[in-house]
Amino acid sequence: MARLLLRLLSKNAFHFMIRYFVTRPVAILSIFFTLILVGVFLVFKVPVSLLPNIDVPFMVVRVNDPNASAQEIENRVLKPIRERLGVMGSLVSMETQASNHAGLIRLGFDYRADMALAYIEVNEKIDLLSGFFPPGMERPQVIRLNTTDIPVLRVQVLPAAADFERVSELTERILKRRLEQLPGVSVVDVSGQQSSMISLTPDVARMSAFKVHPDAIVEAVELANQDLGGLNLKRGQYQFFVRLQNRIKGIEDLAKVAVKTLSGDLVALDQVAVLRSAPEQAEGFHLFNGKPGLVVTVQAQAQSRMNDLVPLIKGAVADFRKEYPSVGFELSQDQSFLLDAGISNLEQDIVVGGLLTIVLLFLFLGNYAAALLMSISIPVSLVITFIFFYVFGLSFNIISLSGLALGVGMLIDNSIVIVGHITRKRIAGLSMLDSCVQGTNEMTAPVLGSVITTVVVYEPLVLLSGLAGALIKDQCIALTISLGVSLLVAFVLTPTLYALLLKAPPESLKEDTVFYTWVQRGYHRMISFILLHRRVFFVFTLCLMPLGFILAYFTRFESLPYIEKRESLAQIDWNEPVSAEENLRRTSLLLDGLGSSVLTTETDIGATQFLFQQENNNLYGSQLYFSCRSERDKLLTDARLAVLLRAYPRASLSIVDAPNAFTQLFVNHTPFLEAKFTPLGAGGDFEGLLAALRGRYVFSDGPSLVREPAMTGVLDVDRMNLYSVRRQDIDQQLQVLFGRLPLADMATMDGLKPIVMEAGDLDLQDKLNMPVRNVAGVEYPLNSFIRFEASHQFSHVCADRDGPYQSIVFREQKGLKDLMAGVRKVAALRGYAVSFSGRYFENEVLMMQMVWIFLLVVALLYTVLAIQFESFLQPVIVMLTIPIGVTGAMFLLCVSGGSLNVMAAIGFVVVLGLVVDDPLLKIETLNRLKKGYLSKGETWNEDLLYRMIHEAGDECLKPLLLVSLTTSIAVLPVLFFSGIGNDLQAPMAVVMIGGLSIGTFFTTWFVPLAYWYSQKWFGL
16 A cells, blocks of 8 residues: 555655655744644644543434323323334334333434434424323423533432522523533533422311302402513503503412302301412422432533633632622532543653653664654644644544543654664665655655555544444544644654754764663574574464464453442432432431441432433432442442341432443443243233243343332212213312312512412321312212222333333343244243344344455555555465464453453553554565565575575564554553553553563564565475
């Protein structure tokens, strides 16, 4: 590929271009100085964010229908939406889950889908169904998912001595708006608010005495609180706008509202109902360190600079503390630490890794000016790279920064090769100009080829489907840009500066240090010994190649590397219809029992009030976040919480490591294998099916099989018809006795306050003894027509595109194909069809994609090398060094106790791209030497081949050692500094160091041996 590019430019043209650059130092230095200034200026313009701005191909539709059962929501809301959305062409998957009061629809789209258009289409289809939804139900909320939706931090607002309602109003009206006005803020969301209402509790006994029907109270309040708008009155030549105001200003006015009795008389409202100002009935609470409060989440805009935004938010919170001393303010779950870790890693790689690299250069290079010249390429390349970040609209995020950190060690590689070859030309007696031109020109093909091979190995990873491919795209672009800029510096700036700075005469140039001379002599002795026993070493190296893959088979797999975990997230489901107050009481007892090792707790109890939450509210559960001093304390606290929860036998507990903005992208809560059962006909025996399966397999119940206590009301329709009692009259009385009926909103100085009709405090039997009237006005006890029975019902109704199903979940285990076949057989005997889904199939798809990508990488790499060498066999020699690099990397990874994970995989990709650089350069040099000797009339024999191998070793050993060692040393600080950033990148560093040190050591003799045998056997 490199040779083809050069041919397109033509060799003479490229030669002339390099000569032109070297002879125009003022122009070249001026251009690069300008580029550096522009890069420094634009670095402050590039957006800074946690993650790349990626439209995740998923949407969530949330349904909120209070007082509706799970089955009602499934039948009346979710099923019509499913049928309407199922025809969308870009829709890949659809899962719905109905629970009491709420429903959730998860939509998965093709990764090539335009999510903006899909969002519009989903909303349009839901709007077309609005007339079929239950009366009074809120419109379903459609939420698009994006990597920028993760809050950068959470602000805790603690009322302390202040009134909770006033603090809620302060947060909503003032604090939220001030945070929204900060530059770079996208969304500010609030939960935990409390507000007041006017409670209207009917006095059933007085209503019966005055003969007041509940409808009369509802009608009277609505009529008295109507906003009649305005009138236009004309008087002569003038026209006046007259507004008819609401006459209810407070509880006093409401108490005087006249209610009509059945006899037509009027009675004041406070004669038949109790009126009071009361807090609205809470469906959930938020606690911070056990204290009630509010939580404010702040999300950043995609193009904002987070390192500027977070200090602004903290400054605003500091102002809040001064302005509102009676209110407490705390910050929690600050996600900017991930970005700080990424920036710290980059700085660490540049400073520490750069210093180590410079020390290494001085250790190997006798000419200190050449070492300084090579070192310049790192900062210059990085600064110019920032220009392309701005041009291409990239952001500094933990993904792109890792790409830059990855490329720091590679930025100097090209300059090392160019400077070394120019120096060799000068020592050979060429003039300064000819040395710069010819030295750069001869190394252009191998240098360009090594960069192309690195890019060719890395870029196909963007073909991975899913979020992994979308995320790695930024890293690929960052690495490609930095390597491309390093080529520009190596081909243009490096020879120009060499001609300016290294003007000493050739005879005074000291190319090698004492240390390198010692290494060089050892290398030649080793090569002579290996060539003497070449058959043994060749076979030995071939046997090493599969060792890396064997070690990989026995190494454990995990999504992310080990990171010290001090935070947990516990999900508690009581599996009982407990009230919000009881939920609060139970959860508070659990918090009190966690112990002193817990530093911080943050708890959401029952329903949250976030507008943009992606999950359904669990009214009968709570979510606990807690952080501890150490990982040991965290594990002990996890166990203590499980013990405390044993006091509630029905409760279920799920504890996971608290995810942050990075790790939660790789957390997949999908069951490993889920079996979904649907009946083939009316005669299915599901209980028998479960019993049969439990006797054969180990599994857990899916969400659709969880049951909870319930009360079922049964109407006696025959008796209702006999006594002429209408269904709506019974419903109305039940609403008064048991429910909460919003009547109107009363305008006050503090805003609108709802007027809510609430049930009294009578027990169940007393309420059922209350009368209900028939069409003739005759009263009968309510329990004459309805009875309540205790029962159990499924807490969730789950469905996919094919309709409702019930499911069981299997954990990861061997023999899953036989298991699925056995489950299908048992299900068919019991009258059920079964389908399977889960991570098992996702992993199979991902593995198949990785296989195809690996084959694509091999094909591309072979193509590039075949074009480079104009040979079909020599690329095979180069590519045989890949398994040697893998063996070196796997050996060090196993010795260090590491695992195969996402970061280790990135390290392997880098190794694959770099381990071929030395073979590429060495074979290119051997071919050039062979061509030169044959053109001089030398006889082709073993002696000449022996001499060529040693001469090529002289030319390539120093670039080989410097390239591999500088790249390894650049990531070496990761292993010796603590922090989450270093913990994440440690496996990548281990793999790179192992592959580029151990792997390179073996390739130093394998490539000469392979070249020897290829020449002997094939005469190439």
